[in-house]
Amino acid sequence: QAEAEAPAPEEEKPAMTAEERESILSAAAAAARPFTAADTAVTSATKPEFGDYQCNAALSLAKSLGLPPRKVAESISEALGPRLAGVFDDVEIAGPGFVNLRFTDEYLSDAAGLMDSDKDRLGVPPSSDPDRVVVDxxxxxxxxxxxxxxxxxxxxxxxxxxxxxxxxxxxxxxxxxxxxxxxxxxxxxxxxxxxxxxxxxxxxxxxxxxxxxxxxxxxxxxxxxxxxxxxxxxxxxxxxxxxxxxxxxxxxxxxxxxxxxxxxxxxRPRHRGSQREGRELLQPVPGRGRVRPGGHGTRRRERGGHGRLPRRLREPGRQSPPHARAEERRGVQLRHDRPRRDPAAGPDGKGGRGEGADRVLYVTDAGQSQHFEMVFAAARKSGFAPDETRLEHVPFGLVQGEDGKKFATRSGDTVRLRDLLDEATRIAGEDMLSRRPDGDGSDSLSDDEADVARTVGIGAVKYADLSMNRESNYRFSYGRMLSLNGNTAPYMLYAYARICGIVRRATGQEEGTPVVWPEPAGRIVVSDDTERQLIRNLVKLPDVLGEVEADLFPNRLCDYLFETSQLFNKFYEKCSVNNAETPELRASRLSLCAVTASTIRLLMGILGIPVVEKL
Known part of the structure; x- marks a missing residue:
């Protein structure tokens, strides 16, 4: 009877699989993590047919919500629709859960008009919280x-x-x-x-x-x-x-x-690397000992080890950079002389000797990355650079010779910068002479033409360098640097000069006189898809400038310039300015020409290349 009344043993539950455990843990972690701006995943559309912007947040949210990505995208679309009315057309869902956004023609018209009314800044406001930035x-x-x-x-x-x-x-x-x-x-x-x-x-x-x-x-x-x-x-x-x-x-x-x-x-260089400033940096840091030079070739072994940062200077999980070490009681010791000079250009957390910078950029070749890792680590640990100050090394690749080796002044095979600039000017001048009308027997350039040739030639050299990803090495080539076709400075300068000619002819201005830009049109009319595509590209100027300010890759400015010039050429080939159907449409297209020219002039100025009104 006791055996009959005994409870039946419970059935043994099957063990949880690794996949199930991973799924539960991931869902719990996602639910506990707050949703941040980075999770919105809003980027420029990869192709024009996808619209102007894409939101890919549904793909990352679906896992934590336990819903299909497309269902999440539908919820996002329903919530965004009323908020974006008048700026974007109906929100479109594509693929597994991509949310595509496309500007309305009314918004494009208003944005282009704002840029036209502010030809100096093109409607881009200055920073509301400016920083003190040191660029070395x-x-x-x-x-x-x-x-x-x-x-x-x-x-x-x-x-x-x-x-x-x-x-x-x-x-x-x-x-x-x-x-x-x-x-x-x-x-x-x-x-x-x-x-x-x-x-x-x-x-x-x-x-x-x-x-x-x-x-x-x-x-x-x-x-x-x-x-x-x-x-x-x-x-x-x-x-x-x-x-x-x-x-x-x-x-x-x-x-x-x-x-x-x-x-x-x-x-007019600032003598920031003086020995006197270096000595000032070696004063004791309260609570951290003294930062002091080790001298070239120093071989003394001290606590913390030779050639390695001690544990309190190392980043977790990373090997310390060489040529810096510390003594337990005396603070940071930098073996080489240069590390104690580089912080002279940085911020001063104690408000006495530095520049008080919020952000410091060091623009040097990629081979010095380890050196700056050492300098930044020492500056942080010594308290010389506050945690809120951004210290950034802006590395760039090397200009190599035809043999793929680094240019070096001691090799005897280098190209002098003076010779390069003179050769660029000569080639640009010869190209200008070759494009003179038949019957012009002059075989030399006037003073004004010589100035234009110098602007084009030197601009071509600078643009050829800036148009490449700065972290890439490239082999020096006269042909590539001085090319007058494609994504080059001469192409951009010609696009600007062409717009100047269009405006002169449309407004009856004399050739050879400075261009007088027309008054802003009352309203920008979008009557053709080429106009629409050009304006869609122009209104993204603040995004492009913001991206380059954040990641410091100037080649994106060049890419944007080239795309703008190409879209303008398509617009001009399709849409007549002088022979527009109505006066309103003619004024609108003239304003669109002025906005495009202002965009080219602004970005070429940022690249350090002046524009010319006749080429």
Whole structure:
């Protein structure tokens, strides 16, 4: 009877599979995680037929909600419809759950009209919360002549600085001047002895004296000449031989950097790398000991190990960069001299010696990435750089020779930057002569035409570099850099000059006079699909500028410029301006021409390339 009354044993439940456990854990984690702006997954449409923007949030939300992606997309569409009325057409669902958004013609008309009424900024507002941004770039060895490999840091840094200034930020451009030692001392002393006129910027004319050989210099003489330069390098006021700082010799006259369109404030370098500033950075940091130099070739082993950051300086899970180490009681020690100079361009968390920057950009080649990882880690741990300050290395690939090797001034196979710019100007001038009307017997350019040829040639060199992904290496080629077709500066300059000609003819202005842009049309009329596609591209200008400001890839500006020029050509081939059907449509198309020209002028200016009204 007891056995009969005993409860029956429970049936054993099957074990949960790994897939089931993973599904439950993923759903719980997704439900616990807050929905952020990044989860909205709104991007520009990959193809015009998909509209202007895509929202892919349904795909990521479906898993946590336990619903099919398309069902989630339908819910998103129903919620967005009333909110987006007047800006986008009916929300469209495509594929497994993509939400496509397309601007209405009314919104495009209003947006283009706003851009037309503000030709300087094209309706792009400045930042409401501007930052103090320091951009450290260029910084060539002023004791050597610049070659084409020096071009990248200068023009990339200049472009990013221009963009950040347009966005409304307070930008400080820094140009380190180094190598004031034996090399430069020997050069200046040689110039004093053999070419005294070369020290005078008004009479030198950028001539290149014969390079002296080291064999003729005795060691004691070299040391003596180096000491004559130590005063300025260490922060003193005594000028080097020649009675002035060496900057104008290397950066102003002998290197001829002005033709590349670099601003005046960067051509007059700030001596940010002085020994005196370096010593100021080595003062004790409260609670963290002293940051101090280790000197070149130091082999002392200390707690924390040689060539490695101690645990408190290392990022979790990452190997520490070499050439920096610390003592447990004395703080961070940087083995090389350069790391203690680089923080001089950065922010100062204690408000005394730095630039007080919110964001610091170092534009150097990718080979220095590890160096800056070390500098940033030391600056964070020492408290020199506050956590809220953004320290960013902007790496770029190398300009390589035809053999695929890095350009180096000691190799003897480099292309001088001066020669490259002169050759670019020559090719542009020959192209202008070849396109002269038949019967014009002149075989030379006028002064105005020579200026245009220089703008086109140098612009072609800069644009060819900026149009590439900055992180990529590329092989130097005259043909590619100086091409006057395709996605190049001459193509963009021609597009701008063509629009100027269209406006001149439509408004009865004389050839050769500065263009007077027409008054904004009362309303932009969208009567053809080519007009629609052009405006859809133009109104995305704020998005493009914002993306480049965030990720610092100038080639996206070039891609956008090229696409804008192509869409304008399609519009002009399909839609007549002078012979428009109605006066209202004619005024509208003239305004569309003006907005396109203003967009090209603005972005070419950010790239550091002036536009020309006749080509």
């Amino acid at each position: 770039y260029s910084s060539p060895n002023i004791a050597k002549e610049m070659h084409v490999g020096h071009l990248r840091s200068t023009i990339i840094g200049d472009t990013l600085s221009n963009l950040l200034e347009f966005a409304g930020h307070d930008v400080l451009r820094l140009n380190h001047v180094g190598d004031w030692g034996t090399q430069f001392g020997m050069l200046v002393e040689h110039l004093r002895d053999e070419y005294p006129a070369a020290l005078d910027p008004e009479t030198s004319g950028g001539r290149r004296p014969r390079r002296p050989g080291r064999a003729v210099q005795g060691r004691q003489e070299a040391v003596r000449r180096r000491r004559r330069l130590q005063g300025p390098e260490q922060g003193g006021r005594r000028p080097p031989p020649g009675g002035r700082r060496p900057g104008p010799i290397g950066v102003g006259v002998a290197l001829r950097r002005e033709p590349a369109g670099v601003p005046e404030d960067i051509r």
